[in-house]
Amino acid sequence: MRPHVALLLLPLALSACGTAEALSRIGRPPPMAPITDPTRVAGWRPVSMPMPGTQDAYASPNSLWRQGSRTFLRDQRxxxxxxxxxxxxxxxxxxxxxxxxxxxxxxxxxxxxPQLLGLQTSYARVFPVPIDPSRLVEATSDSSTTGQGRIRRNETVTMRVAATVTQLLPNGNMVVDGRQQVRVNSELRDLTLAGVIRPQDIASDNTVRHDRLAEARITYGGRGTVSDVQTPRYGQQVLDAILPF
Known part of the structure; x- marks a missing residue:
């Protein structure tokens, strides 16, 4: 098959795949992902962060206080x-x-x-039309550029997500990973987050604010009937990518 023919058939193949996937979901809502171990997901790898120097631990004899504890009672955090x-x-x-x-x-x-070693009298033999020696070269230029740009963004997301501690770093910080899915009718909303938190930032009710997460990765999106309507078709996406105008 010639390359240009294959290029023309590529959008049709992509459209067919998307159509088959859409037809397979007729009458059924979007499936929810199973609960899995985040550390076994493809692409997951341990987090490596700069660590402070190690400190020697010491024991306090005849004391009920344990180093690293925040209270004599059990900490639920x-x-x-x-x-x-x-x-x-x-x-x-x-x-x-x-x-x-x-x-x-x-x-x-x-x-x-006007005067060039007497050669000005020979201009008529060199140039086809009469010229004025005092105006041999004249050039004018005029340019103007006007630009105007404006950006306005407003985003609001408020949610509570339970995340799992997947790793303990040498300095005591914890790597957390969480995912939440909510399905309403035929629309599935998916919220994922990951980051590094300090034990000191966890409140007494075992909650932590998202702005306390270092290297925070928060995504919020969805898929389903509404998202399918809002997403451009494969053919339109291909044309938007290859057309130069």
Whole structure:
């Protein structure tokens, strides 16, 4: 098969795959993902972070206090791999940026050689039309550029997500990973988050704010009937990628 023919048939193949997948979901809502061990998901790998120097641990004889404890009673906050901590996601970002630029430049150049070693009398034999030696070269230029840009963004996401501690770092910080799915009718909403938290930032009710997560990765999206309507078709996406105008 010639390359250009294969290129033309590629959008049809992609469309057929998407159509078959859509037909297989007729009459059924989007399936929810099974509960799995986050460390066994393809692409997962342990987090490596800069660590402070090690400190020697010491024991306190004849004392009920245990080093690292926060209270004499049992602490219910997450502290080990497999524990669950609730992350409070409250994002209310707003940004507005406006920029205007205006540039204008004009120039004019003129040059003439009225007398050049007496050769000005020979101009008529060299050039087909009569010329004025005092106006041999004249050039003018005029340019103008105007630009205007504006960005306005407003995002609000408020949710509570239970995340699992997947790793303990040498300095005591914990790597958490959480996922939440909510299906309403035929629309599935998916929220995932990951990051590194300090034990000191976990409140007494075993919650931590999302802005306390280092290297935070928070995604919120969905799939289903509404998302399918809002997503451009494969053919339109291919044309948007290859058309130069």
């Amino acid at each position: 997450a502290a080990a791999v497999g524990d669950i901590v609730t992350v409070l996601v409250s994002i209310a970002d707003e940004a507005q940026l406006a920029n205007n630029s205006d540039r204008t430049r004009s120039g004019s150049e003129s040059m003439g050689i």
